[in-house]
Amino acid sequence: MTFKELVKFAGWLVLAILGLSLAAILGYWGPWYFAWTVGTIMTVLLAAFAGALYDRQAQDYGEAGENPEAPGPES
Amino acid sequence: MEPSQLVVELSRWQFAVTVMYHFIFVPLTIGLAVLLAGMETVYVVTRREIFRDMTKFWGKLFTINFALGVATGLTMEFQFGTNWSFYSHFVGDVFGAPLAIESLMAFFMEATLVGLMVFGWDRLSRGKHLFVTYMVALASNLSALWILIANAFMQHPVGAQLDPATLRMQLTDFAALIFNVDAQSKFVHTAAASYTLAAMFVCGVSAYYMLRHRHVAIARRSFRMAAVFGLLASMAVITLGDASGFVDVGVQPSKIAAMEAMWHTEKPPAGLNLFALPSEKHEKNFLELKMPVIGGLMLTHESTVAVPGILELERQAVQKIKNGIPGLLALEKMQKDPGDQLAQVTYDVHRNDIGYALLLKRYAPDVAKATPAQIERAAKDTIPDVPVIFWAFHLMVYFGLLMCAFFVLATMFSLLRSEYRRRWFLWLAVFMPIMPWLTVELGWVTAEMGRQPWTVFGILPTWLSASTHSVAYMAFSLAGFVVLYSIFFVIEAYLMRKAIHDGPGDVGGRKQEPAPDVDLAPQLVPGD
Numbered sequence: 001m002t003f004k005e006l007v008k009f010a011g012w013l014v015l016a017i018l019g020l021s022l023a024a025i026l027g028y029w030g031p032w033y034f035a036w037t038v039g040t041i042m043t044v045l046l047a048a049f050a051g052a053l054y055d056r057q058a059q060d061y062g063e064a065g066e067n068p069e070a071p072g073p074e075s
Numbered sequence: 076m077e078p079s080q081l082v083v084e085l086s087r088w089q090f091a092v093t094v095m096y097h098f099i100f101v102p103l104t105i106g107l108a109v110l111l112a113g114m115e116t117v118y119v120v121t122r123r124e125i126f127r128d129m130t131k132f133w134g135k136l137f138t139i140n141f142a143l144g145v146a147t148g149l150t151m152e153f154q155f156g157t158n159w160s161f162y163s164h165f166v167g168d169v170f171g172a173p174l175a176i177e178s179l180m181a182f183f184m185e186a187t188l189v190g191l192m193v194f195g196w197d198r199l200s201r202g203k204h205l206f207v208t209y210m211v212a213l214a215s216n217l218s219a220l221w222i223l224i225a226n227a228f229m230q231h232p233v234g235a236q237l238d239p240a241t242l243r244m245q246l247t248d249f250a251a252l253i254f255n256v257d258a259q260s261k262f263v264h265t266a267a268a269s270y271t272l273a274a275m276f277v278c279g280v281s282a283y284y285m286l287r288h289r290h291v292a293i294a295r296r297s298f299r300m301a302a303v304f305g306l307l308a309s310m311a312v313i314t315l316g317d318a319s320g321f322v323d324v325g326v327q328p329s330k331i332a333a334m335e336a337m338w339h340t341e342k343p344p345a346g347l348n349l350f351a352l353p354s355e356k357h358e359k360n361f362l363e364l365k366m367p368v369i370g371g372l373m374l375t376h377e378s379t380v381a382v383p384g385i386l387e388l389e390r391q392a393v394q395k396i397k398n399g400i401p402g403l404l405a406l407e408k409m410q411k412d413p414g415d416q417l418a419q420v421t422y423d424v425h426r427n428d429i430g431y432a433l434l435l436k437r438y439a440p441d442v443a444k445a446t447p448a449q450i451e452r453a454a455k456d457t458i459p460d461v462p463v464i465f466w467a468f469h470l471m472v473y474f475g476l477l478m479c480a481f482f483v484l485a486t487m488f489s490l491l492r493s494e495y496r497r498r499w500f501l502w503l504a505v506f507m508p509i510m511p512w513l514t515v516e517l518g519w520v521t522a523e524m525g526r527q528p529w530t531v532f533g534i535l536p537t538w539l540s541a542s543t544h545s546v547a548y549m550a551f552s553l554a555g556f557v558v559l560y561s562i563f564f565v566i567e568a569y570l571m572r573k574a575i576h577d578g579p580g581d582v583g584g585r586k587q588e589p590a591p592d593v594d595l596a597p598q599l600v601p602g603d
Contacts (some may be wrong), residue, residue, distance in 0.1 A: 025223060029250070032259035032318065039311055040109060040216075043270065047113040047304035050489075052121055054299045057492060 100144030106273025111116035132579035162540035177221035205224035227258030274305025302485035330525035344371025399432030
């Protein structure tokens with residue numbers, strides 16, 4: 001491990017400890033602020049996942065020789 | 076000198092009008108900023124240029140909205156000083172701090188970061204730009220947080236106490252102010268409502284493009300992301316709305332009783348009025364449709380705790396008024412003679428109910444000589460306008476449930492890749508954005524009219540809080556605000572329409588991948 005990597009590791013470690021401490025304080029004094037923090041991050045990430053999933057589906061359609069932006073199957 | 080009732084009403088109207096105009100822009104800014112962060116995350120992770128164009132396009136709409144949101148917000152803070160001078164004098168030392176922090180957040184942090192986000196696309200690395208976008212989202216949410224902390228002090232005043240020598244509220248515990256349970260529940264509920272509104276806006280505009288077979292690649296991706304984002308947000312709004320009601324049972328039972336049009340204290344667990352025509356005159360509901368048990372369980376999360384009805388709350392208010400009278404008289408004595416020890420002791424015993432005695436002062440300037448009829452009348456004032464609150468709240472809830480159902484369908488159709496074919500659903504999506512805007516405004520009506528007759532709940536009555544302007548001054552300035560804000564609204568509508576009409580193709584001077592948009596029209600016929 002180089003010195004640069006060590007510093008980087010220590011930096012992330014400090015950040016993680018700060019994050020956990022903040023979560024503990026927020027969880028105790030402001031449980032709904034904590035819920036908002038976690039909930040918003042999860043919502044953003046799931047929406048991002050949904051966007052990426054669209055691309056993946058479009059790619060599969062493309063590989064199958066169909067128009068990836070076609071209206072979709074009859075239900 | 077006290078303001079006339081008409082001046083108080085006009086001051087309330089002026090603030091309500093400006094807030095409701097302002098709140099047309101604010102939730103879209105808050106929600107769209109978070110959604111932009113999600114879109115850009117996909118761009119940074121997948122490196123697909125289409126997500127960059129998508130972020131830039133919605134970012135353009137965000138910027139238009141942000142600018143007008145800031146412009147309409149400026150006047151509100153001045154209104155505290157101009158139209159609510161006694162209120163500002165009374166709670167300025169407490170209320171000023173979160174308001175000042177909000178201004179710093181909105182004008183310094185948020186505005187600077189928005190500048191970086193808009194102009195930084197070709198100047199910052201992908202990672203740095205993504206960081207800036209997340210910071211814009213955080214800053215816009217933090218702006219709302221500080222406003223709601225200030226508002227929560229009006230709803231549930233904690234962390235401060237009245238200094239009898241200066242007749243001003245003094246901050247005693249800043250942490251209590253920030254972690255006020257009302258601030259927490261209102262903030263999470265408002266933030267989630269803003270996310271829902273932004274998601275509906277993105278779904279609506281995307282559906283419009285799909286109906287016109289324009290910018291389909293971006294529209295379908297936007298629709299997918301907004302549908303999932305909106306589904307989660309609308310579920311959060313409902314859950315956190317329940318939490319907000321749970322808090323209000325403890326801190327503002329009069330608002331809860333009005334929201335539920337609950338005249339009598341029922342044996343727990345109380346029922347839930349799904350529909351009613353409440354009559355304040357008859358103190359009962361007409362055409363009541365009630366679900367048994369559910370109301371008490373939802374409001375208290377217990378099956379054995381009673382929710383006080385309006386008539387019981389009025390009886391409690393009579394006692395509070397009677398208890399507050401000696402305290403108010405003692406306070407007046409302490410004003411004349413700060414060394415009066417007996418007055419100090421009396422004040423300490425009755426301090427919690429002095430606000431109720433101030434309510435009585437409206438009908439009996441000398442509260443020591445108040446008649447039982449005057450006390451009764453003041454006690455009735457402690458209940459807000461029941462029909463308005465009941466319907467504002469119930470329409471908000473019904474619209475919220477409808478939006479959640481819409482997002483369930485939107486997510487399902489998008490995941491099945493069939494949303495583009497369902498033109499009826501796309502048409503529905505185009506008109507749906509009206510609903511979240513109505514819902515957030517109804518939410519404000521419920522929260523703020525439900526707080527009446529107080530500006531600071533249980534402490535400072537609204538009738539005492541306003542400035543002593545003339546009626547002509549108030550009527551003229553109110554008309555001025557309506558005209559000015561209507562102009563702002565027209566500008567917003569024009570700019571938004573133009574940006575949407577131009578579409579994402581013009582973003583950054585680079586055209587999006589055109590092929591699918593051009594080739595699709597013939598394929599739509601069988602499925603339509």
